[in-house]
Amino acid sequence: MLFFVVFLLFSILILRLGELQIVFGDDFKREIERTEDITVNNPVPRGKMFDRNGKIIVDNTPLNAITYTKYQQTTQKEMLESAAKLAKIINKDTSKVPVRDKKDYWILKHPKEAEAKVTKKEWALYEQKKLDDKQIYKLQIDRITEDEVNSIIGEDLETLAIYRDFNSGYALTPQIVKNKNVTPEEFAIVSENLENLPGVDTTTDWERKYVFGDTLKSILGDVTSSDAGIPKEQLEKYMARDYSRNDRVGKSYLELKYEDVLHGQKAKVKNVTDKSGKILSTEVVSEGKRGKDLVLTIDMDLQKKVEDIIEEEMWSAKQKPNTSLLDRAFVVLMDPHTGEVLSLAGKQIGKDKKGKTVMKDFAGGNITTSYNVGSAVKGATILTGYKTGAIQPGSTQLDEPLRIASSPVMSSWRTFGRINDLRALQVSSNVYMWKTVIAMAGGQYRPNQPLPLDYSAFDTMRQSFSQFGLGTRTGIDLPNEMSGFPGPERTPGLLLFLSIGQYDTYTPIQLAQYVSTIANGGNRIQPHLVKEIREPEMENNELGPIVEEIQPKVLNRLDMKQSWIKRVQEGFRMVMQVGDGTAVSYFKSADYHPAGKTGTAEAFYDGSDKSKRGTEVMNLSLVSFAPSNNPEVAMAVVVPWAYQGNSGPSINNLIGRRVLDAYFDLKKERQNTEKNATSDQQEVNNE
Numbered sequence: 001m002l003f004f005v006v007f008l009l010f011s012i013l014i015l016r017l018g019e020l021q022i023v024f025g026d027d028f029k030r031e032i033e034r035t036e037d038i039t040v041n042n043p044v045p046r047g048k049m050f051d052r053n054g055k056i057i058v059d060n061t062p063l064n065a066i067t068y069t070k071y072q073q074t075t076q077k078e079m080l081e082s083a084a085k086l087a088k089i090i091n092k093d094t095s096k097v098p099v100r101d102k103k104d105y106w107i108l109k110h111p112k113e114a115e116a117k118v119t120k121k122e123w124a125l126y127e128q129k130k131l132d133d134k135q136i137y138k139l140q141i142d143r144i145t146e147d148e149v150n151s152i153i154g155e156d157l158e159t160l161a162i163y164r165d166f167n168s169g170y171a172l173t174p175q176i177v178k179n180k181n182v183t184p185e186e187f188a189i190v191s192e193n194l195e196n197l198p199g200v201d202t203t204t205d206w207e208r209k210y211v212f213g214d215t216l217k218s219i220l221g222d223v224t225s226s227d228a229g230i231p232k233e234q235l236e237k238y239m240a241r242d243y244s245r246n247d248r249v250g251k252s253y254l255e256l257k258y259e260d261v262l263h264g265q266k267a268k269v270k271n272v273t274d275k276s277g278k279i280l281s282t283e284v285v286s287e288g289k290r291g292k293d294l295v296l297t298i299d300m301d302l303q304k305k306v307e308d309i310i311e312e313e314m315w316s317a318k319q320k321p322n323t324s325l326l327d328r329a330f331v332v333l334m335d336p337h338t339g340e341v342l343s344l345a346g347k348q349i350g351k352d353k354k355g356k357t358v359m360k361d362f363a364g365g366n367i368t369t370s371y372n373v374g375s376a377v378k379g380a381t382i383l384t385g386y387k388t389g390a391i392q393p394g395s396t397q398l399d400e401p402l403r404i405a406s407s408p409v410m411s412s413w414r415t416f417g418r419i420n421d422l423r424a425l426q427v428s429s430n431v432y433m434w435k436t437v438i439a440m441a442g443g444q445y446r447p448n449q450p451l452p453l454d455y456s457a458f459d460t461m462r463q464s465f466s467q468f469g470l471g472t473r474t475g476i477d478l479p480n481e482m483s484g485f486p487g488p489e490r491t492p493g494l495l496l497f498l499s500i501g502q503y504d505t506y507t508p509i510q511l512a513q514y515v516s517t518i519a520n521g522g523n524r525i526q527p528h529l530v531k532e533i534r535e536p537e538m539e540n541n542e543l544g545p546i547v548e549e550i551q552p553k554v555l556n557r558l559d560m561k562q563s564w565i566k567r568v569q570e571g572f573r574m575v576m577q578v579g580d581g582t583a584v585s586y587f588k589s590a591d592y593h594p595a596g597k598t599g600t601a602e603a604f605y606d607g608s609d610k611s612k613r614g615t616e617v618m619n620l621s622l623v624s625f626a627p628s629n630n631p632e633v634a635m636a637v638v639v640p641w642a643y644q645g646n647s648g649p650s651i652n653n654l655i656g657r658r659v660l661d662a663y664f665d666l667k668k669e670r671q672n673t674e675k676n677a678t679s680d681q682q683e684v685n686n687e
Helices: 002-023 025-033 076-087 099-109 111-116 120-127 133-143 146-150 154-166 184-192 232-239 253-257 300-318 374-388 421-427 430-440 456-466 492-499 508-519 562-577 651-686
Strands: 036-042 056-068 175-178 200-210 267-273 279-286 293-296 328-334 341-351 357-361 396-399 417-420 523-525 530-534 546-549 554-557 595-604 616-626 633-643
Touching: 056 184, 076 154, 099 111, 099 133, 099 146, 099 154, 120 133, 154 175, 184 200, 300 328, 300 341, 300 357, 300 651, 328 508, 328 651, 341 508, 374 421, 374 430, 374 456, 374 508, 374 562, 374 595, 374 616, 396 430, 417 421, 421 430, 421 562, 430 456, 430 492, 456 492, 508 523, 508 562, 508 595, 508 616, 508 633, 562 595, 562 616, 595 633, 595 651, 616 651, 633 651
Parallel strands: none
Antiparallel strands: 036 267, 056 175, 056 200, 267 279, 293 530, 328 341, 328 633, 341 357, 396 417, 523 554, 530 546, 595 616, 616 633
């Protein structure tokens, strides 16, 4: 009985397997062949950028676009036919078609003539497998004449350009054929003829729109085009992160730094295909989501005013003698307590494509170029003197010409007699700084005698300066920040020059961090341009919910007494508000009571005019904060190669005064507007 039951069960199993194999086998086989799932990622628009007040800086402009999707079963012949049909409908730019592609296309269009390019002897070698397909094809390519290449013109050339775009991506991934200057007629005709253009489709694409034109453009950065796609040197990195070859990515500054935030979440579409690659069904796996938005610390109204001031003062200075090499100027405005960069402005005089002299945006120069900045760094020198014990608060020195054996006489711009540290800052005494660093280096000045010094003072000075942000990267959230250049040689004279800002070079953003560190009482704050990261608001141009708010970051705190820092703050106040301070004539009347330090450095021109390189020039600088008793804004101004000779326009002070005026005027204007709006609202409520 048990044997019979087992036999019966096995018989049923065999019959069932036979039924599945024989009766339904073909159906199941076809089902298996048709269930190949291919997921395709479709790009989405990038995130937008707003200024600190919610004004859009960078947006996305919609574009009519024509795309092509290559299916797995599509042949080269079918693609070429579709390209030829599309070439009759649209105008396609052919300027970027390389000669090699023209040769490939010629072979494709003239197979018999291409075959004749290879001799019978060479074909015999091919038959004998002594030449392979690649070698035969190279022979054909090399023997195509210039006249044959140049015969590909007009519609044929447009067909080739379109065919190249068809072939530029992966199967089932839409490739952009044309997204600029698509006329309404082209878009309409293509849309009406999609049935006759296999793989071709019409859609809406986007491009970056810079609302304020060139204002801050170099800092906002650029995005690659759909033609260029991912740069070759970064292809492997991005492909590993689910990008496609022709995806547009940030290639500089903020667009590059925040690529992961701005790129967005691609739409995922699953295509179900049969074995031949024919699409049987399409399913949306996940909807795409535009990239997250950036809210910058920049105040665009202020940025525009600062840029206008720089331009006006530069053009004005260029009208004066000995300013032929002046071609750039920089201004950084920063909140000294949070590190928020309120304005990052730079301008450079150059030539446009037509050879006309124009003023270009050079905001990036604030972090990528460095200069000798002169006496602006003397606040750090005094504080380093306190820290090392070389001087004490209130210490006096005799400001006199220094006569060191075998060296030229060195002196301040004027002889001041016996002065203390505050007076030294107020009138910018070089001799006071030199005697401070001589004591720091274990030396002793004796007229007409040699001056042996301990060269480890170079390291002491530079390490101390770096605590303020001088000679080291500030940590700003931008790529390619430079740290400046420390002078390579070590001599007594160069150590003295280091103490007055005429040896090592510093960037404008470093000066802003340095003066902010003094203004806020000793905290070196990391400067940053991004204030918030927000979810995209899809319906309008408003700001979405906050994803991340960038918090102030203290990189280090000065290992110095608060009383020392306050003393330097007082010295900076005297520079701009007391007696014969070096900036009193420009700033004493300012009702916002600024403090700061001017700088003039003897330097050598190393700009774009190669014939003038090595010419002695004067670099001008200015650091400031205001109000002096409760700082809310810090400023750095750098004007390299301002003039040649011993005197010239004080463009650093002219720019600095106008910029601080603009900041406080704009603040008052907004307060009045807000006050009036509140008053109006109260009247409405009362009514």
